[in-house]
Amino acid sequence: MMPKRLLVRGARQLLTLRGSAPPRRxxxxxxxxxxxxxxxxxxxxxxxxxxxxxRIENLATVRHAExxxxxxxVVMPGFVDSHTHLLYGxxxxxxxxxxxxxxxxxxxxxxxxxxxxxxxxxxxxxxxxLRAQAQRELWRMAACGTTTVEAKSxxxxxxxxxxRCLRVLDGLDGQPIEVLPTFLGAHAVxxxxxxxxxxxxxxxxxxxxxxxxxxxxxxxxxxxxxxxAFSLPQARRYLEAARRLGxxxxxxxxxxxxxxxxxxxxxxxxHSVDHxxxxxxxxxxxxxxxxxxxxxxxxxxxxxxxxxHAPARALIEAGAAVALATDYNPGTSPxxxxxxAVALACTxxxxxxxxxxxxxxxxxxxxLGIADRTGTLESGKQADxxxxxxxxxxxxxxxxxxNLAVMTVKNGRLLEPPEEESTDGKETG
Amino acid sequence: MMPKRLLVRGARQLLTLRGSAPPRRxxxxxxxxxxxxxxxxxxxxxxxxxxxxxRIENLATVRHAExxxxxxxVVMPGFVDSHTHLLYGxxxxxxxxxxxxxxxxxxxxxxxxxxxxxxxxxxxxxxxxLRAQAQRELWRMAACGTTTVEAKSxxxxxxxxxxRCLRVLDGLDGQPIEVLPTFLGAHAVxxxxxxxxxxxxxxxxxxxxxxxxxxxxxxxxxxxxxxxAFSLPQARRYLEAARRLGxxxxxxxxxxxxxxxxxxxxxxxxHSVDHxxxxxxxxxxxxxxxxxxxxxxxxxxxxxxxxxHAPARALIEAGAAVALATDYNPGTSPxxxxxxAVALACTxxxxxxxxxxxxxxxxxxxxLGIADRTGTLESGKQADxxxxxxxxxxxxxxxxxxNLAVMTVKNGRLLEPPEEESTDGKETG
Numbered sequence: 001m002m003p004k005r006l007l008v009r010g011a012r013q014l015l016t017l018r019g020s021a022p023p024r025r026x027x028x029x030x031x032x033x034x035x036x037x038x039x040x041x042x043x044x045x046x047x048x049x050x051x052x053x054x055r056i057e058n059l060a061t062v063r064h065a066e067x068x069x070x071x072x073x074v075v076m077p078g079f080v081d082s083h084t085h086l087l088y089g090x091x092x093x094x095x096x097x098x099x100x101x102x103x104x105x106x107x108x109x110x111x112x113x114x115x116x117x118x119x120x121x122x123x124x125x126x127x128x129x130l131r132a133q134a135q136r137e138l139w140r141m142a143a144c145g146t147t148t149v150e151a152k153s154x155x156x157x158x159x160x161x162x163x164r165c166l167r168v169l170d171g172l173d174g175q176p177i178e179v180l181p182t183f184l185g186a187h188a189v190x191x192x193x194x195x196x197x198x199x200x201x202x203x204x205x206x207x208x209x210x211x212x213x214x215x216x217x218x219x220x221x222x223x224x225x226x227x228x229a230f231s232l233p234q235a236r237r238y239l240e241a242a243r244r245l246g247x248x249x250x251x252x253x254x255x256x257x258x259x260x261x262x263x264x265x266x267x268x269x270x271h272s273v274d275h276x277x278x279x280x281x282x283x284x285x286x287x288x289x290x291x292x293x294x295x296x297x298x299x300x301x302x303x304x305x306x307x308x309h310a311p312a313r314a315l316i317e318a319g320a321a322v323a324l325a326t327d328y329n330p331g332t333s334p335x336x337x338x339x340x341a342v343a344l345a346c347t348x349x350x351x352x353x354x355x356x357x358x359x360x361x362x363x364x365x366x367x368l369g370i371a372d373r374t375g376t377l378e379s380g381k382q383a384d385x386x387x388x389x390x391x392x393x394x395x396x397x398x399x400x401x402x403n404l405a406v407m408t409v410k411n412g413r414l415l416e417p418p419e420e421e422s423t424d425g426k427e428t429g
Numbered sequence: 430m431m432p433k434r435l436l437v438r439g440a441r442q443l444l445t446l447r448g449s450a451p452p453r454r455x456x457x458x459x460x461x462x463x464x465x466x467x468x469x470x471x472x473x474x475x476x477x478x479x480x481x482x483x484r485i486e487n488l489a490t491v492r493h494a495e496x497x498x499x500x501x502x503v504v505m506p507g508f509v510d511s512h513t514h515l516l517y518g519x520x521x522x523x524x525x526x527x528x529x530x531x532x533x534x535x536x537x538x539x540x541x542x543x544x545x546x547x548x549x550x551x552x553x554x555x556x557x558x559l560r561a562q563a564q565r566e567l568w569r570m571a572a573c574g575t576t577t578v579e580a581k582s583x584x585x586x587x588x589x590x591x592x593r594c595l596r597v598l599d600g601l602d603g604q605p606i607e608v609l610p611t612f613l614g615a616h617a618v619x620x621x622x623x624x625x626x627x628x629x630x631x632x633x634x635x636x637x638x639x640x641x642x643x644x645x646x647x648x649x650x651x652x653x654x655x656x657x658a659f660s661l662p663q664a665r666r667y668l669e670a671a672r673r674l675g676x677x678x679x680x681x682x683x684x685x686x687x688x689x690x691x692x693x694x695x696x697x698x699x700h701s702v703d704h705x706x707x708x709x710x711x712x713x714x715x716x717x718x719x720x721x722x723x724x725x726x727x728x729x730x731x732x733x734x735x736x737x738h739a740p741a742r743a744l745i746e747a748g749a750a751v752a753l754a755t756d757y758n759p760g761t762s763p764x765x766x767x768x769x770a771v772a773l774a775c776t777x778x779x780x781x782x783x784x785x786x787x788x789x790x791x792x793x794x795x796x797l798g799i800a801d802r803t804g805t806l807e808s809g810k811q812a813d814x815x816x817x818x819x820x821x822x823x824x825x826x827x828x829x830x831x832n833l834a835v836m837t838v839k840n841g842r843l844l845e846p847p848e849e850e851s852t853d854g855k856e857t858g
Contacts, residue, residue, distance in 0.1 A: 091821075091824060091827060091828075093821055093823045093824070093827060096775070096782075096823065096826070096827050097781060097782070097823065100775055100779050100780070100781055101779075101781075102779070140831065144831060299829075299830070302731075302776060302777075302829075303776050303829070304776075305776050305777055305779075307736040334827050334828045334829065335828070335829050335830045335831070336828070336830075336831060337830045337831040339830070340829070340830025340831070341830075343830075346525070346529055347731060347732050347733075347734050348731075348734055350529050350530075350531070350734075351529070352526065352529055352530075353525075353526070392520075392522055394522045394525065394526065395520060395522070397525070398520060398522060398525050398763050399520075399763045399764070399765070400728075400731075400732070400763065400764050400769070400830070401728070401764045401765075401766045401768070401769025401770075401772075401829070401830055402569065402573060402764070402765060402766040402769070402831070402832055403831055403832050
């Protein structure tokens with residue numbers, strides 16, 4: 001279903017996001033480089049020309065191209081969702097109701113909920129069931145315009161289970177969108193360690209992480225370093241081991257308290273430090289001067305009923321390269337739509353629609369080390385784009401709570417969920 | 430496309446919402462009356478049987494029925510969106526960017542934004558353009574499972590303009606969903622009155638409202654009674670005139686301050702009092718004992734970046750009949766998806782998914798005086814329902830920021846947007 005040569009025509013606004021080298025900071029976060037009345041040529045899954053329709057449609061090369069008429073809509077790079085916990089087995093609806101009833105995170109965990117309950121479900125689930133669940137989510141994301149997704153392990157919390165989850169994610173790469181796996185063994189301490197977090201870190205560092213590296217099952221390693229999670233010395237030991245094994249680093253930091261995790265991420269040259277709702281103001285300039293991307297996750301703040309979002313404006317003013325992601329997970333952010341992350345960035349963190357779009361594409365791609373091939377619509381890049389039912393790109397942050405995407409294209413291929421696929425998905429709901 | 434007899438089968442959960450007489454209060458707000466593995470028969474647009482598949486599928490009447498297999502999904506009554514400003518001409522993207530830049534409501538109005546800017550657009554727009562805009566929104570709502578929508582005038586602010594908008598809304602009734610028009614002349618004071626709000630109320634009461642009544646262009650009359658809006662004496666005069674003309678009453682109250690509008694609404698027997706973010710705690714028991722529905726609009730709180738939602742739990746505890754709506758409008762709530770209103774009710778106002786669903790269907794229908802024919806799935810009611818890609822109804826409040834609806838049925842007719850319709854819609858974006 002991928003034509004050799006495709007002419008995309010009829011774009012009222014085509015957001016190329018051409019501009020300064022990523023990661024984009026400050027004014028660079030506004031570089032959408034919009035072409036009005038635009039067209040684009042795709043050959044063998046790659047963009048070969050993009051520009052005003054008047055020029056592109058007269059190229060000799062388009063004469064025998066298949067046409068995709070987007071009829072006056074907005075075209076932009078597919079969203080890059082750089083922080084998800086995609087593979088989780090089943091939704092945590094009981095936790096959800098307990099939280100509504102006023103129970104705290106600790107009470108929910110004591111009642112058998114929380115990460116441990118997902119770990120139970122994931123350990124028990126068959127590989128086929130895990131695959132079906134994650135597959136359904138990938139189609140949901142694709143339907144909302146996401147073309148690349150980072151996906152963390154961390155709901156098995158033992159070697160065999162984590163490896164199994166990473167293998168499932170690996171098998172889903174390109175089905176239908178790109179999946180970049182991250183090893184998040186240090187997500188929580190599993191039951192069998194009875195709270196002995198140092199021993200669990202030892203186990204991860206000495207046994208699990210080398211196995212992940214040997215099998216090349218992840219590009220990144222992530223740790224949850226926060227109050228009531230892994231400590232700073234534990235995170236350092238774990239991340240240094242990961243770095244020695246050649247992994248890129250990502251860090252969950254300052255969601256509930258900044259215990260030094262942000263500074264550690266910068267010191268170790270992490271690709272990304274994520275959450276930052278409680279970042280120590282003194283660390284903002286340090287992060288701003290670094291090459292570590294600040295990945296903001298407003299969905300989890302909303303879902304938990306909080307009001308303290310990450311200080312996006314202060315981060316941008318300090319020069320930080322800001323990215324946005326869904327944090328898609330069953331406990332704190334059951335939100336797969338990057339458009340909603342953009343809307344929350346605009347309405348809750350006062351990012352402009354342009355800044356939010358750069359954060360959700362180019363900068364997210366940079367944080368995953370793939371900005372050379374996706375995140376913008378330029379010749380030589382992958383033809384990863386979304387067509388939105390809008391006449392002005394700002395509608396993406398404005399109209400919220402729904403899905404404006406009408407077509408998603410990955411590597412030049414228009415994604416259309418097989419009817420059976422969505423039915424299977426529903427059966428596991 | 431409406432078959433004479435339709436068998437809906439394969440519902441894993443069918444939420445009938447059968448229960449105590451509306452409006453539902455207290456424990457009544459939890460009455461979903463779910464049937465597992467359910468089926469339903471529809472004849473000539475009406476429900477004639479609903480129950481367990483084992484019984485329904487053996488009825489003689491289903492033998493020659495057309496089948497709609499929903500394949501294990503959740504079926505529930507179509508959403509009734511009881512508070513929208515559907516017809517607004519064009520989105521207010523400049524206001525949106527000004528708000529992000531930190532401008533206040535007053536500064537935005539001074540810069541040419543706010544309700545006055547919509548009034549300018551709506552007055553200038555052709556009837557065809559207004560119709561195309563509202564038509565597009567109706568399809569968007571229908572795609573998210575809404576089958577009935579209340580729609581207010583209030584963006585023309587002069588007699589001919591308001592009548593024109595109400596006529597457009599009247600012409601859209603059933604295209605594709607039911608539209609119940611409300612006259613909201615007292616939305617803001619138009620420019621030509623130079624702030625003379627008493628004179629504008631005089632004009633509305635003596636000239637415009639009688640014309641609306643004579644032409645039967647609205648069932649309800651609404652007023653914006655708040656700090657920086659119409660005063661309590663103005664609202665009383667306007668609403669009493671409306672009541673004499675036979676209109677049902679709705680009131681925008683306590684969004685920014687409770688200046689007595691809630692008590693006034695109750696005193697005058699309004700069908701609904703809407704917003705209530707700043708309701709005077711002393712008035713909560715008064716509202717709780719009344720027949721006036723408390724319509725909560727969490728979308729506008731989110732969009733404005735606020736954190737003070739209406740006190741849903743206190744209202745429910747006081748016995749109030751709570752409804753939920755989108756408040757869909759271009760200035761403060763560009764959200765057309767009732768599922769998002771449900772999710773915000775759960776995560777921001779601690780309503781349970783069951784309470785939020787009752788509020789978004791039965792109670793909203795009651796507030797519009799149509800609970801006798803829609804809002805539940807029972808024999809004799811209109812076949813107004815939505816099929817959701819979920820295995821458990823609680824997923825509706827849990828997964829947020831996207832659209833779980835896969836089919837919407839109005840009066841027994843499966844709604845499928847004509848391709849041209851959506852293309853026209855986009856042209857006016």
